[in-house]
Amino acid sequence: TQTYITNVNSEAGSFTVVVDQAPQGRQIQKIRVAVWSESNQGNLSWYDATPTGTHTEVNVSTVNHKNLAGNYTTHVYVDYTDNTVEGFNLGQTTLSPRNRRVEPQTTYYSQRDPRWASKWYGVSNMDQSGCVPTSLAMTFTDILGTTVAPTTVADYLYYNTNSFNKTSVAGTDAEGIVSASKNWGLKSNMLSSISSIASALLSGQHVLAAVGASQFINYPYTHEIVLHGYDNGKTYVRDPFNAANNGWYSLDYIHGVKSTDPMDTKLGAPFFSIFA
Structure with a gap:
């Protein structure tokens, strides 16, 4: 050989x-x-x-x-x-690779927006448990180029799946991300490594990331954020709960604080790329 x-x-x-x-x-x-x-x-x-x-x-x-x-x-x-x-x-x-920068899209929705923060679904409301539908709404709006409101996604998840606020634990499981993406005519792919996340971001895809105790959420809760854009090992984060957290973060940090909650890792890993 x-x-x-x-x-x-x-x-x-x-x-x-x-x-x-x-x-x-x-x-x-x-x-x-x-x-x-x-x-x-x-x-x-x-x-x-x-x-x-x-x-x-x-x-x-x-x-x-x-x-x-x-x-x-x-x-x-x-x-x-x-x-x-x-x-x-x-x-x-x-x-000596050139720094391949992908500019992030920055459509932003807050789950705490008074237009829908108090809307109740099952065991909780958007303010407290709407991070996934809000993150999906940002992503769908970016990709499709048309406004998709957080409550539109939340309505779909609550009334058409068993993934959102249907158990005693508030929140959305990983299957909800896949189901909602498909409903909006988009594809999703589970990502299990930093390299696969970087590849998705470099190709212009959006990534939904579930994180645990971190800059974005306190233990024992978990939280969903949107990743888009890439610059020298960093990505731009949009945090649906706290806009003050929006900005560039290293993929090493985000991967290091990944959620291990069974709802978030139901399909294997807490990271999903979403693309047309």
Whole structure:
């Protein structure tokens, strides 16, 4: 087996790892590529690939590594069908990606707006438990280019699903985010890592994030915020409860304060991208 790096584009922050299987060699079952640039492998990402014939290419991007400039170390692990594993150290590749800034949209709604703050749904009102429908309303208004009010989303969730204020615990579960997005003709995708959140934001998608104890909410409660825009590892936050919190925050911080509440992680992770 031969492995090497090609197609290095320093400014784009990308390169390709190639794995070639020898014609008479052991049959490759799986390829795993580990890449990092920070000390202690702080921005380590794994790229898994199934071989495509005798020549397999794995694309690496700094988007998956906090978009940092630096010397990227690459290790390749090849799993064979005979249950053996072979490792390769491809050394370091220097990347200096341009700072790709995505400007945020800033439509803002407050769940505490007197127009709807006191409106009651089941066990609570918009003021106290309307963060998800309000975050969704901001997102839908941005993407669709037409006004979608928080109460319009709340009405849909309360009267058409079992996700919003239907139990003794106030709030909206993760299924409500998926259901409402679909109802407005949009797609949603659960995100489980910082790199996947960064990728979604760099592509212009909105991300709904459920957070625990943090700048945005006090323990033991959780809260939903909207992420949109990207600039050098940071994203712009809109907080439906407190507009004073609106601004740029690092993805490391937001991911570090992610909610672990069962309602928010019902589908696996508390982050969802929403897009047309």
